[in-house]
Amino acid sequence: MKFIRNAAKGLxxxxxxxxxxxxxxxxxxxxxxxxxxxxxxxxSGSTSVGPLAEKLAFKxxxxxxxxxxxxxxxxxxxxxxxxxxxSEIGMSSRDLKQEEIDKGxxxxxxxxxxxxxxxxxxxxxxxxxxxxxxxxxxxxVTNWKELGGDDLEIVVVSREDGSGSRDAFQEIVDxxxxxxxxxxxxxxxxxxxxxxxxxxxxxxxxxxxEYIDESISTIDIDGVQATAxxxxxxxxxxxxPFLFVHMDKGLTDAGQKFIDFxxxxxxxxxxxxxxxxxxxxx
Amino acid sequence: xxxxxxxxxxxxxxxxxxxxxxxESLSSKLFLLCALLSVLSLLLIVxxxxxxxxxxxxxxxxxxxxxxxxxxxxxxxxxxxxxxxIVASIYATIGSLIIGVPIGLFTAIFLSEIAPKRVAxxxxxxxxxxxxxxxxxxxxxxxxxxxxxxxNYLGLAKGQSLLAVIVVLAVMMLPTIVTxxxxxxxxxxxxxxxxxxxxxxxxxxxxxxxxxxxxKSGITAAIVLGLGRAIGETMAVILIAGNSLIVPTSxxxxxxxxxxxxxxxxxxAAGVHQEMLFATGIVLFSFIMILNFVLAKISARGAN
Numbered sequence: 001m002k003f004i005r006n007a008a009k010g011l012x013x014x015x016x017x018x019x020x021x022x023x024x025x026x027x028x029x030x031x032x033x034x035x036x037x038x039x040x041x042x043x044s045g046s047t048s049v050g051p052l053a054e055k056l057a058f059k060x061x062x063x064x065x066x067x068x069x070x071x072x073x074x075x076x077x078x079x080x081x082x083x084x085x086x087s088e089i090g091m092s093s094r095d096l097k098q099e100e101i102d103k104g105x106x107x108x109x110x111x112x113x114x115x116x117x118x119x120x121x122x123x124x125x126x127x128x129x130x131x132x133x134x135x136x137x138x139x140x141v142t143n144w145k146e147l148g149g150d151d152l153e154i155v156v157v158s159r160e161d162g163s164g165s166r167d168a169f170q171e172i173v174d175x176x177x178x179x180x181x182x183x184x185x186x187x188x189x190x191x192x193x194x195x196x197x198x199x200x201x202x203x204x205x206x207x208x209x210e211y212i213d214e215s216i217s218t219i220d221i222d223g224v225q226a227t228a229x230x231x232x233x234x235x236x237x238x239x240x241p242f243l244f245v246h247m248d249k250g251l252t253d254a255g256q257k258f259i260d261f262x263x264x265x266x267x268x269x270x271x272x273x274x275x276x277x278x279x280x281x282x
Numbered sequence: 283x284x285x286x287x288x289x290x291x292x293x294x295x296x297x298x299x300x301x302x303x304x305x306e307s308l309s310s311k312l313f314l315l316c317a318l319l320s321v322l323s324l325l326l327i328v329x330x331x332x333x334x335x336x337x338x339x340x341x342x343x344x345x346x347x348x349x350x351x352x353x354x355x356x357x358x359x360x361x362x363x364x365x366x367x368i369v370a371s372i373y374a375t376i377g378s379l380i381i382g383v384p385i386g387l388f389t390a391i392f393l394s395e396i397a398p399k400r401v402a403x404x405x406x407x408x409x410x411x412x413x414x415x416x417x418x419x420x421x422x423x424x425x426x427x428x429x430x431x432x433x434n435y436l437g438l439a440k441g442q443s444l445l446a447v448i449v450v451l452a453v454m455m456l457p458t459i460v461t462x463x464x465x466x467x468x469x470x471x472x473x474x475x476x477x478x479x480x481x482x483x484x485x486x487x488x489x490x491x492x493x494x495x496x497x498k499s500g501i502t503a504a505i506v507l508g509l510g511r512a513i514g515e516t517m518a519v520i521l522i523a524g525n526s527l528i529v530p531t532s533x534x535x536x537x538x539x540x541x542x543x544x545x546x547x548x549x550x551a552a553g554v555h556q557e558m559l560f561a562t563g564i565v566l567f568s569f570i571m572i573l574n575f576v577l578a579k580i581s582a583r584g585a586n
Binding site for chain 2: 140177
C-alpha cells in the first residue's frame, strides 16, 4: 500500500514536472528570481476579485520594483487575513460587516461587478423584482404568464458550478447551488449563455454587463435599468463592489502606491478591460 | 543483412562494420524508446487520474457508493453524486447506436457490395472526411441546426436534449462504423458469394445470409469502436446536451454525460471538487476499459 502510494506520488510529481516544464513561462521564472529581496505586498481574498488583481499586479510589477503575491482564498478568509495582519491587503467581493469595520478595517472600492438578467428579445417581461428572479431560478415560477408574459414554459440557463459570476448572482439573489432548478441548462461562459438565450423564446439567463447587445433583452430589477451609471449610484441591485481592505495603519508605502495605481486612469482601464465597471466612469 | 552486395563490400572493413552495428543497436534503442513513450504516457495519465480521483475516497472519507449512486451534484454543498451522468452517458450511447449502427452497416454493405465503383468513389471519401471534422464543429452544427429544429418543429421548450445528443453522436460514429465494417465485409472471400448465388439465392439474400454473418466479428468490432467514440465524445456534446443535473426520463430532457461534467467544471474546480472530477474520469475510464476488453475478446474470436 505504502509502495503504491509512493509510486503514485512519484508519478504525480513526474507528471507535474512535465506539465510545468511544458507550460512554464521562462520569462516569468526570471522576473521572480530577480525580484528576491524586493518589497512584497501580500494580498489575499475573493476569487472574483482575484483575476482582476492578478492583471493589475502583473501590469504594476512591470514598471515598479515590487513583488505582489496574490492568494485567492475567498472574501471572508481574505478579510480575516487583513485583520490578523497575515496579508497586508484583503480582497472582498462583498460589503464589510459592521464588526469588521469596528476592528479597524478600511475599504477602498477598486471596481464594481454588474450582472444582468437576460431573456429572448420577444419576451414581454421587462422588469422583475429580486424575489421574482429568485423564484424563477429556484423553479418556483415555471411559466412566463405568471410574470405577465406569454404562456411559455420558463427555461432557466445558468453558469457552471464554481463560476464567479454564478456565485455572485446566487449571493445577491440569495439562493444556493442546491436550490437551483435541476432542469436548468448549464452553459459554460457568458457568451454561451447569451447564444442559448438568444436562440430560445423560453429562456432566461444572466451575464456580465459587457456582453449586453441587441440579440438579447435585458431585464430591469425593481424598475432600475442595468447600466454602469445605476451601479455606481448603487441603484441597481444585481451588482457588488470589489473591495481592497486593510487595517487602518497596516498599509505600507508600496501597498498605498499599488492602490493609487489601481485608482489611476491607467489602472481603471485595466479594470474595464477585464469586464468590471470602473469606479470613476464618466 | 539481407543484401549481399553491401556485406561483401564490408568484408575486411572492421571500422565500417562496427559503425553499422552501432547504428543498428542505436536505432533499435530509439524505436524502443518511442514504443515506451506511449506506455509511459498511458501510465502517467492513468496514474495521475487515479491518484487524484481516488484521494477523496481514501483520505477524506467520501463514500464511493454515494458517489456512483448519488443523484445530487452540488459541489458548493459538498454533494458529489454522478448517477444522473452515468445514466445520461449510457442512454446517449445506446440511443446513438440504435440510429448509427443500421445506417453505418447499410452504408458499408452498399459501398462494398452494391455500389458501382464510380458511386463508391464519391461516397467513400465523403464518409472518411466526416471522420476528420473536428468534434467541436459537430457541436456548433448541432447547436445551430439541430437544437433550433427540435425547438421549432417538436415544440420543445429547449432543444438541448438527449435527442439532440443522440442525433449528433450517431452521425459522429458513422465513419468509424462504416470504415471498419466495410473492410471486414470486403475481406469475405469471393467464393462465399459465388457459391450462394450459384445456389440460386438473390443478391440481397446473399448479403444478409452469407456475407454479413461471415464478417460478423469485424462488424461487431466496428460497433464497439463506434460506441467508444460516442461515450468519450465531449466537445460536441457539451454544446447541445444542456448539461442539466437530472436523471433523464425522456428523450427531450437535457442531460449531462460524464465527459461533459469534467470539461464543464474543471476550469473553476479546486480541492475536493477537482478530485471528484478526476474520480468522474475514473468511471469514464472504466467504461472505456471494459469496451476495449470486449473489443479484444471479439478480435481474438475473429482470429480463430
